[in-house]
Amino acid sequence: MNTIITEDIDLAATFLNKNAVIGFPTETVYGLAGNALEQDAVIKIFEAKNRPYFNPLIIHVKNINTISEFAHLDELSSKLAYAFMPGSLTLLLPKKQNVPDIVTAGSNKVAIRIPNHSSALALLHKIEYPLAAPSANVFGYVSPVSAKHVFDGLNGKIPLILNGGNCSVGVESTIVEVVNNTIIVHRVGGVTSEDIEEVIGHDGLIVTQKKSNQVQTAGQLKSHYATKTPLYQGNIAELWLMHNHKNVAIISFNNFYKEIEQINQFVLSPKGSLIEAAQNLFSTFRDLDNKGYDAILVEHFPNKGLGRAINDRIQRAQYINK
Ligand code: TXA
Numbered sequence: 129m130n131t132i133i134t135e136d137i138d139l140a141a142t143f144l145n146k147n148a149v150i151g152f153p154t155e156t157v158y159g160l161a162g163n164a165l166e167q168d169a170v171i172k173i174f175e176a177k178n179r180p181y182f183n184p185l186i187i188h189v190k191n192i193n194t195i196s197e198f199a200h201l202d203e204l205s206s207k208l209a210y211a212f213m214p215g216s217l218t219l220l221l222p223k224k225q226n227v228p229d230i231v232t233a234g235s236n237k238v239a240i241r242i243p244n245h246s247s248a249l250a251l252l253h254k255i256e257y258p259l260a261a262p263s264a265n266v267f268g269y270v271s272p273v274s275a276k277h278v279f280d281g282l283n284g285k286i287p288l289i290l291n292g293g294n295c296s297v298g299v300e301s302t303i304v305e306v307v308n309n310t311i312i313v314h315r316v317g318g319v320t321s322e323d324i325e326e327v328i329g330h331d332g333l334i335v336t337q338k339k340s341n342q343v344q345t346a347g348q349l350k351s352h353y354a355t356k357t358p359l360y361q362g363n364i365a366e367l368w369l370m371h372n373h374k375n376v377a378i379i380s381f382n383n384f385y386k387e388i389e390q391i392n393q394f395v396l397s398p399k400g401s402l403i404e405a406a407q408n409l410f411s412t413f414r415d416l417d418n419k420g421y422d423a424i425l426v427e428h429f430p431n432k433g434l435g436r437a438i439n440d441r442i443q444r445a446q447y448i449n450k
Pocket residue numbers: 154156157158159160183184185186218220232235237238239241243261262263264299300301302303344345346347348
């Protein structure tokens with residue numbers, strides 16, 4: 129199969145209407161999309177990326193009104209929807225019957241989001257069904273943030289990639305679920321806990337993050353976003369002593385380490401912006417993975433705002449999971 133990269137939204141819709149699966153851009157990461165209501169299309173998604181069937185898919189819809197076609201929207205979830213959609217928030221909601229079991233892996237909850245990307249929204253308005261879409265990486269590898277990244281992993285396995293440029297957020301959506309008026313964060317992501325607290329804080333509601341061993345979502349699998357090159361997060365001075373006999377790369381937030389040669393250092397945001405750092409994270413992982421390093425050493429990012437999602441993805445990419 130030839131894989132074409134195109135900006136033609138009509139063509140992308142034509143392929144989807146034939147139950148093909150395609151790469152498509154969102155503001156977080158690229159997705160691998162198919163008609164969520166057609167089992168044939170959904171099976172192709174799992175097969176193209178080698179994803180286990182027990183791992184459910186997010187469905188992408190065009191607007192907030194459409195959510196209630198597929199799920200029951202409680203008051204607090206609705207408040208979050210109006211605050212953050214379209215955007216990098218995924219709501220886990222009780223599903224309606226029309227959502228196929230294969231999409232939710234048999235769960236009675238469905239994950240729904242509205243991508244905040246003009247091509248994705250234009251595509252969703254062209255078709256008459258929601259799109260089931262995981263990140264468009266081969267299962268276990270780093271998520272793609274450009275059409276080329278999708279091509280690198282899935283060339284020959286899908287007919288088309290809709291090119292929408294580089295993803296502006298760069299880490300996956302935040303997945304939340306409202307349980308007993310409490311907001312549970314299943315996956316930290318593009319919408320920060322601070323953002324959520326700003327919207328719901330005055331109601332005295334709690335935002336809690338689930339411990340990874342309590343959650344069955346795949347964001348939680350060991351080494352889920354792993355580079356092929358062993359990657360370690362920690363104190364760079366200590367890691368450097370352990371690894372300095374090797375050919376190593378260093379990823380840092382906003383500063384070079386003066387005692388280490390600069391050529392192998394990669395600063396994600398010289399101006400110290402966590403937004404910019406998140407945008408650059410996965411492409412830096414992918415670039416360095418192709419450069420023949422023996423190891424990639426990554427410092428801890430500030431544990432606030434988007435820094436939490438950045439640290440989370442670095443930890444998941446680690447060679448040895450602690
Ligand atoms: O930003 C994003 O969310 C991207 C873009 C393409 O939208 N998508 C994405 O999908 O990251 P994926 O499949 O790579 O990660 C979605 C996570 C998985 O960990 C999955 O297990 C969880 O969401 N998930 C999906 N549906 C679920 C459900 N019904 N119950 C529990 N977890 C669910």
